[in-house]
Structure formats: C-alpha cells, structure tokens
Amino acid sequence: MTGDDMIDMSPSLVLVVAIGALFISGVYLLLERSLTRVLVGFILIGNGVNLLFLVAGGAAGGPPIVGTTASEDMSDPLPQAMVLTAIVITLALTAFVLAMAYRSWQLHGHDEVQDDLEDRRIVRLAAKNAPSFNDLDAQEDTESIDEQAAEARDETGRDDA
Structure with missing residues (x-):
C-alpha cells in the first residue's frame, strides 16, 4: 500500500470541536438545580457520545455484508451498534428524568432540587470546622427533624408549606 492509497483516518476538526462543545455544555447543565436543565x-x-462513537469508528466504507464488499x-459495524444502544439508553434516561420533573412540578410548582437536611447539617459542621468522624447520629439532638425542616430555607423563595 503506497501513501496515496492509504485512507485518511484523522477526524475532522469540526467534529472534534462539536463533541467537546456537546460534552462541556452537557456537564454544565447537569450541575444545575433545575431538572429541566439536567x-x-x-x-x-448523549448526543456527544453518539458523535464520539461515529468519529472513533473511522472512515465510512461499504456495507459489512460478506460477498458484496471486499473485506x-x-x-466497522460496531460503532453503529454502539450508537443505537446509546440512543436507546438516552431515550430511557430522558423519559425517567422527564417523569421526575413533571412529578416535581405537580407537587411543588417548580422542578428545582432542594438541599437535603443531612446535607445542610454537614455544611454547618464544615463551617464550624468540626471533625466529621464523630458519630453525631448517636448523640441526642435538641430539635426534632420537623423543627429542622421548618428552618430549612426554600431555594426557590416560595412558601408552599
């Protein structure tokens, strides 16, 4: 095989930039509190992964059917199968998160995820620079969990209680 006969296996720079942009914007949105943005x-x-599979699969060729195309x-049929699988997984995950966002909207009127009471307690301990190795659950707490819930600040600024 001479240099003229070799297939160019390097991916297009535009595709690489598109994959990077999809991943960067997707991770940024995953870190938001709104389930719609998540x-x-x-x-x-999911789309970035699909594009990455196709770019990693190499150059396009003939159909992978023995007898019709030279070997x-x-x-390579594997990247196509992986993309199909990734599409199905993304669809299932989309349906699940959409159902959670809809249920949150029905119950609270918004789809933002709130902090957990345990998370708030850990933040208070970290602010006091208290050691985290003490078993605080074994100690008696002066206020009940209902009182702690009443003190919890609603991130959305609404009074739905």
Whole structure:
C-alpha cells in the first residue's frame, strides 16, 4: 500500500470541536438545580457520545455484508451498534428524568432540587470546622427533624408549606 492509497483516518476538526462543545455544555447543565436543565444536559451528553462513537469508528466504507464488499473496504459495524444502544439508553434516561420533573412540578410548582437536611447539617459542621468522624447520629439532638425542616430555607423563595 503506497501513501496515496492509504485512507485518511484523522477526524475532522469540526467534529472534534462539536463533541467537546456537546460534552462541556452537557456537564454544565447537569450541575444545575433545575431538572429541566439536567434533562437537556443528559440529552447533550448523549448526543456527544453518539458523535464520539461515529468519529472513533473511522472512515465510512461499504456495507459489512460478506460477498458484496471486499473485506478491506467494509465499514466497522460496531460503532453503529454502539450508537443505537446509546440512543436507546438516552431515550430511557430522558423519559425517567422527564417523569421526575413533571412529578416535581405537580407537587411543588417548580422542578428545582432542594438541599437535603443531612446535607445542610454537614455544611454547618464544615463551617464550624468540626471533625466529621464523630458519630453525631448517636448523640441526642435538641430539635426534632420537623423543627429542622421548618428552618430549612426554600431555594426557590416560595412558601408552599
């Protein structure tokens, strides 16, 4: 095989930049509190993974059917199968997060995820620079969990209680 006969296996710079942009924007949206933005982040990362599989699969070739295409001219069917699987997984995850966002909207009127009471307690301990190795659950707490819940600040600024 001479240098003229070799297939160019380097991916297009535009595709690499598009994959990077999809991953960066998807991860940014995953870190938001709104389930709708998290859903869009999942979809963007799923599309980035699909594009990454196709770029990693190499150059396009003939159909991978024995007898119709020479073995050196066949395309690799594995990336196509992986993309199909990734599409199904992304669809299932999208349906799940969409159902969670809809249920949150029904119950609270918004789809933002709130801090957990245990998370708030850990933040208070970290602010006091208290050691985290003490078993605080074994100690008696002066206020009940209902009193702690009443003190919890609603991130959305609404009074739905």
